[in-house]
Amino acid sequence: MTPPLVEAQRIVKRFGALLANDHVDLLVRVGEVHALLGENGAGKSTLVKMLYGLLQPNEGRILWQGRPVTLPSPKAARALGIGMVFQHFSLFENLTVAENVALALDAAAPLPEVAARVAELSAAYGLPLSPGREVWRLSVGERQRVEIIRCLMQDPKLLILDEPTSVLTPQECEGLFATIARLRAEGRAVLYISHKLEEVRRICETATILRQGRVVAATDPRAETAASLARMMVGGDVAALRHEAAAESDAPVRLSVRGLSLPAEDPHGTALRDVSFDLRRGEILGVAGVAGNGQEELFAALSGERLAPRAGQILLDGAPVGREDINARRRRGAAFVPEERLGHAAAPRLPLSENALLSGHAANGFVRGGLLDRGRMLGWVDAVTRAFDVRKGPRDPEARALSGGNLQKFVVGRELLRRPGLLVVAQPTWGVDAGAARLIRQALVDLAREGAAVLVISQDLDELLEIADRLAVIFHGRLSPARPVAGLTREEIGLLMGGAGFAMAAEAG
Amino acid sequence: MTLLEAILLTIITASTPLLIAAIGELVVERAGVLNLGVEGMMIMGAAAGIAAAITTGNSGLGVLAAVLAGMALAAVFAFLTLGLATNQVAAGLALSIFGLGLSGVVGAPFVGVQRAGIGKIEIPFLSEIPFLGPVLFAQDPFVYASFALVVGVSWFLWRSRAGLVLRACGENHASAHALGYPVLRIRLYAVLFGGACAGLAGAYLSLAYTPFWTSGMTGGRGWIALAIVVFASWLPWRAAIGAYLFGGITILQLHAQGAGVPLPSQLLSALPYLITILVLVLIMRLRRGGAAAPAALGTPFVPDR
Incomplete structure (x- = not known):
């Protein structure tokens, strides 16, 4: 019997006091599409970063085709045949598709040759792309194709995809699934990170489910229901949203x-x-x-x-x-939550209380007689924290210290707590785990009600x-x-x- | 030699130091580093160049000393901004002020010493072409070097893999690092190259353009070179256009003053700067996307592991 393609045994990874991976086991066989399920902070990213050589485990070992290996760098992982497509693309905006691909190659190759290979692969895998276009002209779906082709250039045996469909249209998703099927048919394995349960049940034949750094189940998702998978992920029932259109x-x-x-x-x-x-x-x-x-x-x-x-x-x-x-509109009872939480909705280096002031100074009474009422600002932070379960260390940390999901809860909660008559919100649950997403969605529904x-x-x-x-x-x-x-x-x-x-x-x- | 030929010749000599320094800074900025110390590196090149040339009696050694002096100052800048990740604007300004001061000390013993400038090289046959020959092919080595730099840097940045990696570091250092490129080392090389070019431009001033030393002899050319990089939207051949536009107007307004054009001489002297601003504004208004500043320009990179 051939050994599994990659196997992680009893992996432990600590960040200070936080145990991100607690004796995690993972086994991916040749030619299988394997789902890695879990909420944000469950340790999925930490695990795959170790498989891709970006992080080193504190304990445990990684076996590649049955042999123990160390992966000190992504280069070492690529040399073995591991490729990874990140959720946040690491592309160079002002460079062309071919240049972006060439940069990811470990061996130098003349650009025209790279461009020809890109054209060839994009035709073979149904990933239409023109090699000479600059990346900033591409749609999100096209950028993802660039990332996938970047990996395929290395002829990988294992392709890791981190939340690949979160940015795609339904039709683009179908295209991606067809590409994945093609990869599987060629005997390549795919490690598919997602929290979209229906999708996982459709395209994956095995699933490893992580919760709080531990493996809670290794199962065949096709034999489960979306609800049972969700239960394993969250460790309890995710209440269905109370909403009727x-x-x-x-x-x-x-x-x-x-x-x-x-x-x-x-x-x-x-x-x-x-x-x-x-x-x-x-x-x-x-x-x-x-x-x-x-x-x-x-x-x-x-x-x-x-x-x-x-x-x-x-x-x-x-x-x-x-x-x-915007302030005049806020005084009329409108509230706004932009898409980009760090940099647009919140100033990274300001504490949360001052971030509360940023959108609330016109209408929340934080300013009295030209002076800031810091007590009131802090009180607002506390109220948002309570109402939206914002998890943070100190009472008033800098915005950038919060994880993405918690900051999102804060910037949405900051506006919702004002009980606005009109709320305009962009990407309310972008990159937020299932539990937090449900909380935010329910809050939006309740506000409308x-x-x-x-x-x-x-x-x-x-x-x-x-x-x-x-x-x-x-x-x-x-x-x-x-x-x-x-x-x-x-x-x-x-x-x-x-x-x-x-x-x-x-x-x- | 006709008047037109003479004017063209002086335009080339006035533009060459700008072009050499601008090309160097262009490479530095393409790698994502903003070095405002061009003026300081340039004048150190001028001082070290003439000091070495007079002491040894060898112009070649003078040029070498100038290049090394520019690189030495660039190395200080690299230590501060790459090694210690200090603010690039502040470090660059400090470098300019430091270079101006230090060059005065280095150059002090040589004030008023005259020496023959570096001679022109007449390229056989080509220099005998009527009109074009004497203008283009009977120049000093610096002019040829500046042409070679434009061609070479263009080729390097857009045709070689190393150039692609350098541009990638200037676009997105985090991604370049994630791909396994040594961002800081690449930026160090770029900064040293910029220093070498600035030093070479300085050598041109003190060894060929006006072959003697006066303190502050760069006269703000380092700052103009910085402006030319922006003007050129980080493209070498546009940097050549920018340098020649500026050099050309500088010379033409001198001739205009000489010919008694009824405009205040102060206004004419300011003309090159006014035109530079005007062209910059026009470019900004006309440009629609693409070829903008390197995205990571001026942001320090600190590897987190």
Whole structure:
């Protein structure tokens, strides 16, 4: 019997007092698609970083094809035949696809040769790409293809994919699954990190489930239900979201956008074209779409970071606010949570209390007589911490000290606690574990139920289908008419996200 | 020699030091390091170059000393910004001030000493081409070196793997590090190359352009070289255009002053700087994406492991 391709035995990894991996075992066989499941902080990334040579285990050993190996660097891992596609791409924006691939090669090769190989692989694996394009011109899905091809150039025996579908449209996901099937057919193994349970059940034949640094199960996901997998992951039942999509509502319109067009601000941006919609009290409107189709511009226009050409193009409770800045809109009861939590929603080096001040100084009464009320700011931090289960060491740490999920809970909670009448939120659960994501989604649903109008811009279609009452798709800066979620199929939405339904509108415009 | 030929010749000689220093700084910035110490490295090159040339009587050794002096100052900068990860702007400014001061000390014994400049090399046959010949092919070695630098650096940055790695370090040092490239070592080499170029530009000033030493003789050319790098949007052939545009206007306004153009001489003297600003603004307005500053420019890299 051939030995397993890679085996991790009794791996222990400590970061100071934190035990990130506690005697973890993992076994991946040749030609298998193996899922690594777990919440954020369960130790998945730590484990694969050790397999890829980025971290060294404190205890335990790694066997490659039955022989113990040490992996002091990614280069050593690549030499064995291990490739990894990271969740956050490590691409060079201003370099071309071929240049990016060439940089990842351990042996020097002339660029034209690399470009030819890229073209060859992209055809063979159904990963369309043009080698001469600069990376900043590519969509997220295309960037992922660059990363995958980078790995395939090394002819790997094991490919590690870290949350690969979190940024893809349903159609792009299908493409990726086809590529994975092809890799498996060639006898390559894939280690597939995900928390999307349906996906794992569909494409993986084995799964190792981690919770708090320990392996809690090694199982065949096809024999499990999504609910049973989730239970193993979380260590208890994840309560289903209490939400029923409302039918057509006749509640008063809170936010109305009329024929909003806005030129792109920077050369990499997208112009908004004739965007119109109504958002009623008590409803959640979802805006789906592939990244870079105008989501950032729409958020900037709604929040007042960029002003609309005419005041009347954005009406908040009937008042024209298109020319008002973000603080004026906040005073009218609106709140905004941008997509990028570190750098946009929060200043990395400021403590949480000062980050609370950043969005709350206009409306929260943190400033009295021109002076900061630090006690009140700290109280706000405490309140957000309690309500949203923000886990942190000191009472008021710097924003950058929080993990991604906890910071996300903080920046969402900071706005939700103000009980806004209108909330515009982008990517509310980006990179957040299942438990925290459920908490945030439930909070959004509850806010709407209390009568607020909520606009959620997200690339996570599952999330939108779960919480939104109506859904619109943004494509090339145009927004499709919003339709009730109840009657929508994934195929319809996927086609809209790919621009299919916009052809007529584009010709008319 | 016609007046036009004479003007073109002086334009080339005025532009060459700018071009050499700018090409060096361009490589440094492509690697992600902002070295504002060009002026200091350049004048140290000028002082060390003339000191060595007068002491040994050998211009070649003078040039070598200038290059080494520029590299020595660059090494100090590299130690501060790469080794200790200090602020690059502050370290670069300090380097300029330090270089200006130190060069005065080094050059003091040689004030007023005259020596013959480095001669022109006439390339056989080519220099006999009417008009173009004397202008392009009867120049001093520095001019040829500057042309070679533009071609060589272009080739290096866009055709060689080492150049690709260098640009990658300037775009995203974290990713380059993750791929296993020695970011700090690559940046060190780039900074040393920049120092060598600045030193060479300084040698040109004290050994060929005006073959004697006066303190402060670089006259802000190091700062102009820095501006040319931005003007060139980090492309070598545009740096050549920028250097010649600036050098050309400097010379032309001198001739204009000589010809008695009815404009205040102060305004004419300021013309090169005004035009540089104007062109920079125009470029910024016209440019739509791509070929912008290296993304990691000026940010220190500290490997976390």
